[in-house]
Amino acid sequence: MLTHHKIIAAELNVAEKQVTATINLLDEGATVPFISRYRKELTGSLDEVEVAAIRDRVLQLRDLDKRREAILKSMTELGKLTPELEKQINEAETISLLEDIYLPYKPKRKTRASVAKEKGLEPLALQILDQGNFDLDTEADKFIDAEKGVNSLEEALAGARDIIAEMISENAEARTKMRTYFQEKAEFKSEVIKGKEEEGIKYKDYFEWNEPVKTAASHRVLAMRRGEKELILRLDVLPPAEDAIALLENQFITSNNAASKQVQQALEDGYKRLLEPAMETELRVFTKQKADEEAIKVFAENARQLLLAAPMGQKNVLAIDPGFRTGCKVVCLDKQGQLLENTAIYPHTGQGNVKNAEFTIQQLCEKYDIEAIAIGNGTAGRETEAFIRSLNLPNIAIVMVNESGASIYSASEVAREEFPTQDITVRGAVSIGRRLMDPLAELVKIDPKSIGVGQYQHDVDQNKLQASLDDTVISAVNAVGVELNTASKQILAYVSGLGPALAQNIVDFRNTHGAFKNRDSLKKVPRLGDKAYEQAAGFLRIRNAENILDTSGVHPERYDVVDKMAKDLGTTVSALIKDTQLQKQIKPQQYVTDEIGLPTLNDILKELAKPGRDPREQFEAFSFTEGVNEIADLRTGMKLPGIVTNITNFGAFVDIGVHQDGLVHTSQLANRFVANPNDVVKVHQKVEVTVMEVDVARKRISLSMKTEAGQKSEVRSRESREQKPKHDFKNNNKQNFKPRNEPKDADGDLQAKLAKLKGMFK
Numbered sequence: 001m002l003t004h005h006k007i008i009a010a011e012l013n014v015a016e017k018q019v020t021a022t023i024n025l026l027d028e029g030a031t032v033p034f035i036s037r038y039r040k041e042l043t044g045s046l047d048e049v050e051v052a053a054i055r056d057r058v059l060q061l062r063d064l065d066k067r068r069e070a071i072l073k074s075m076t077e078l079g080k081l082t083p084e085l086e087k088q089i090n091e092a093e094t095i096s097l098l099e100d101i102y103l104p105y106k107p108k109r110k111t112r113a114s115v116a117k118e119k120g121l122e123p124l125a126l127q128i129l130d131q132g133n134f135d136l137d138t139e140a141d142k143f144i145d146a147e148k149g150v151n152s153l154e155e156a157l158a159g160a161r162d163i164i165a166e167m168i169s170e171n172a173e174a175r176t177k178m179r180t181y182f183q184e185k186a187e188f189k190s191e192v193i194k195g196k197e198e199e200g201i202k203y204k205d206y207f208e209w210n211e212p213v214k215t216a217a218s219h220r221v222l223a224m225r226r227g228e229k230e231l232i233l234r235l236d237v238l239p240p241a242e243d244a245i246a247l248l249e250n251q252f253i254t255s256n257n258a259a260s261k262q263v264q265q266a267l268e269d270g271y272k273r274l275l276e277p278a279m280e281t282e283l284r285v286f287t288k289q290k291a292d293e294e295a296i297k298v299f300a301e302n303a304r305q306l307l308l309a310a311p312m313g314q315k316n317v318l319a320i321d322p323g324f325r326t327g328c329k330v331v332c333l334d335k336q337g338q339l340l341e342n343t344a345i346y347p348h349t350g351q352g353n354v355k356n357a358e359f360t361i362q363q364l365c366e367k368y369d370i371e372a373i374a375i376g377n378g379t380a381g382r383e384t385e386a387f388i389r390s391l392n393l394p395n396i397a398i399v400m401v402n403e404s405g406a407s408i409y410s411a412s413e414v415a416r417e418e419f420p421t422q423d424i425t426v427r428g429a430v431s432i433g434r435r436l437m438d439p440l441a442e443l444v445k446i447d448p449k450s451i452g453v454g455q456y457q458h459d460v461d462q463n464k465l466q467a468s469l470d471d472t473v474i475s476a477v478n479a480v481g482v483e484l485n486t487a488s489k490q491i492l493a494y495v496s497g498l499g500p501a502l503a504q505n506i507v508d509f510r511n512t513h514g515a516f517k518n519r520d521s522l523k524k525v526p527r528l529g530d531k532a533y534e535q536a537a538g539f540l541r542i543r544n545a546e547n548i549l550d551t552s553g554v555h556p557e558r559y560d561v562v563d564k565m566a567k568d569l570g571t572t573v574s575a576l577i578k579d580t581q582l583q584k585q586i587k588p589q590q591y592v593t594d595e596i597g598l599p600t601l602n603d604i605l606k607e608l609a610k611p612g613r614d615p616r617e618q619f620e621a622f623s624f625t626e627g628v629n630e631i632a633d634l635r636t637g638m639k640l641p642g643i644v645t646n647i648t649n650f651g652a653f654v655d656i657g658v659h660q661d662g663l664v665h666t667s668q669l670a671n672r673f674v675a676n677p678n679d680v681v682k683v684h685q686k687v688e689v690t691v692m693e694v695d696v697a698r699k700r701i702s703l704s705m706k707t708e709a710g711q712k713s714e715v716r717s718r719e720s721r722e723q724k725p726k727h728d729f730k731n732n733n734k735q736n737f738k739p740r741n742e743p744k745d746a747d748g749d750l751q752a753k754l755a756k757l758k759g760m761f762k
Contacts, residue, residue: 004061007093008054018044022054031496032471033478034535038555040599048475064095071102080105088172096179096282100172113166116159119148124156125163128262131255136262161262165270168252169278177247182279183286185239186213190224193234200232213237213287218294219649221287222456237283238276245271292460294649299465300472302453302647305683307476310619311438312399315371318364319433320388321403321425322380324348329425330360332368336486337434337441339419340368342426347387348380358391365393372396374436376403376429382629382657389626397621399436400657402645402684405443405450406431414445414490440480440616444473445490453646453683477539479615481553484522484540485515497535502528516542519550541612548574552611554604561591562604576608583608622686624657631658631696638691642703644681652681654689654703662701664689669705680705 005023009016021042025035032055036048043051072089075081085101092098108114116125124143127134136157143156150156168174192200192207200207206224227233248267253260314335321329327346334340341364345357364370373393375385377400388398409415410427419427434442448469449457457465477494484506492503502525509525510516519537522528538555545551549559565586566576576582588601607613625640627633634656642654645661652669653661669680681687689703 004058007061008057011057012050012053014046014050015044018046019054022046022051023058026051026055026058029531029535031474031535033475033496033539037478037553037603038538038557038600040603041595041597045599052471064098067095067098068092071098075102075105078105078107097172097176100170100175103172103175104167104170111166112162116162119143119150119159120145121150121156121159122163125160125167128160128259129164129167129252131253131257131259131263133255133257134259136258157262161266161269164263164266165274168248168267168270169274171251174248174251174275175279177251178244178275178279179282181244181247182213182239182283184214185243186237186280186283187211187239188213188216188221188224189236189238190227190233193232196232200227200230203227203232206233213283216287217649218291219456221291222295222459225288225291226456226459237280237287241271241276244276248275289461292464295456295460296465296468298648299453299457300468301678302683303448303451303469304472304476305647306451306453307440307443307473308480308616309439309684310617311440311614312372312397312436312619313438315437316369317372317374317433317437318361318368318370319374319376319401319429319436320384321376321406321429321432322378322384324380324383328357328380328384329429330364331426331429331433332364332370333430333433333437334368337430337437339422339426339430342422342429344425348383354387357387361388361391362393365396370396372436373398374401374433375399376401376406376432377655377657377659378403379659381659382624385624386626386629398623399621400624401432401436402643402655403428403432403435405446406435408450409442409446412445440476441488441491444477444494445488448473481539481541481612481614484519484542485510495536495539497532502532518542518546519556548577548611552607553613554607554611558596558600558604561596561601562608564591577611580609620686628657631660631694631699631701634658634691634694634701636691636693640689640691642687642689644683644685644687647677647681647683649677652677654687656689656701656703658701660699660701662689662691662703664703664705668692668703671706 005016005019009019012019021039021044022035025039025042030039032048032051035043035051036046040046046054068089072081072086075085075089088101089098092101116122121143124140127139128136137153140153140156140160143160144150144153150159187210189210190206190208192203197207203223206227209224211220224233224235228235245268248271249264252263252267316335317333317337319331319333323329325348327344327349329342329344331342332340343360343364345360346353347357365373370393373388373396375381375388375398381400381403385398385400406428407424409431410424415424415427415431419430431442431445443451449465474494474496477491478496482491482495489500489503489507492498492506493500495503498506505526505528506522513524516522519540519542522537522540523530523533534557538553541552542550547559549556549562554562562573562576566573568590569576569582569585571579571582583605586605588598588605591601592598622641622643624642628638628640640656642656642662644652645655646653649666651663651665653663655661664681666674666677669677674680687705689705691701692704693702694700
């Protein structure tokens, strides 16, 4: 049996020693960010994705081993474990195969086969399954026994068939063949439940739909399953039964006699009653897991992009949570995001209130030296933006901010702890302002599932989703680094090696003893031991620290190397960091040792060039087109600036400032074929789109990112097809005709015209 290290190395196509080193580090308590950043020599510079893949796979293999041990123990206790079975169990590489081997011996509830065995019919079943030349009626007649409940020849044969049917359905080889056959040949077949047509209109495209399981897109799989769960759709996941039975016949029918006919009956019954439902259940689980993985991957990538959105940085910010009748909540924040003042204005409820609102905003901007105004993009957002811009405030950036999840934060325990005396409207406005200053620092306070990205997040495995999102947040936080003296306990909790308890201890220590002056003083924090310090120190920054390296991503364990570099050049570390010409004189090969290699040395040189650099992009102000505030303002052909708010497998959603995101279908993302929308766009990216179609009644907007040349080419292609004579399907076999349109997504936002657009590129 291969070791875990060998299996994983082969699967990931990396060296076994890389896997071994990574597993050892993980077992010692090292985190994924720490291993990928500060242990490159040991792992051969594996990145975070590879380290996480090793972590997840070794956990799967260890779980498989636990199940293997449990089965071996059970088989031993049952007295069924033979050397051959033990060998099969030890060599099983998947949980499915392991369970197939165990299934015939697994204690189970009463079945038709077990009842037949209790009646003493198992010898007859084995004789029939052997399909030798014997007189069937004569042999079966021997098993008629009224005391055992076998009253006739037919009852004896029926009981024997029940035993054979179960044996066939539990045969490991047969189940492996069926599993492969189902995965290759099964189709999703959905139809509307009679009487549910109106109630389930959003699933209309699945009212009569079928497609191969192996090519079904994850969002369609999840849509059909949701429709089934809501009792709108009836869903089957099956291959052609006749071909499945033929596979079983090839394995189990070995003669052509009376016994074979009994085996044939048992085989057909076993398939329909036992094997088909079992395989369909397995396939449903398999396709659900596959769809979940894809949806979770999309969600995690979107969340990462949103978390790493460009920060405006430390500015004095006035933030507004807009509203019509209830007014706009206004807060003023200092450069550290602390609340200075809050009030309310009513610019949309009458002339007198407008004048008061103008005066209030101007006064607050002057009083707190406001440098930027953040406006939530929810209800009344564009109207409030127009009002603020009409004030012509000098040297103040005005920015619309995505407020998804702000209401979740404002009602959370975190918000109540931060602002115990303020109501939820004030807390929400503060969150909007802080998002402009540093999206990452603010978004970590919110459940990632509430930040408005992804697809079908409520339908996927919630534990796997949470684990993936936790990984994403941890990766983002540690990639950016955390300012130790200003960070909230929420963001500190995601730093490598810390967690909620140590994060709270750090904040408490900071509140009691004042700002940290160096990284080494972290060791004085209660319960923060050497291991936690090793894992966390490199990701924590201290602005204006005593040691300039404490502002960088250089780990304290490597300070002596930097000291030696400076000494060899006859200068100080501080001077070295400020002088790029001196840095160019460093020859990293001179500092290679048994413990430190070129990968780490090159990382150190990058940090010396830009100590504590922020990997996020530079902030750029953005504004929507003036006068386009509502969906009714849109016209086909309009070209508008927008911001990507969400990416799915079927396209990207773009905010164009009308309170309803439009969809750029994958077929409209570029002039070329796009397999993965993430190859073309990123969340929070600024794009230019063309309005293709607007459905005001259903609040649906179809957009395109194609260039004019691409759009003209598409029009010509469509006109060319329309000029061709239409095909007459009257004499065709309608069963062979399938619509070319892909169904609209049932998550509520796909546009009516998407199917037509997709059809053009088939």
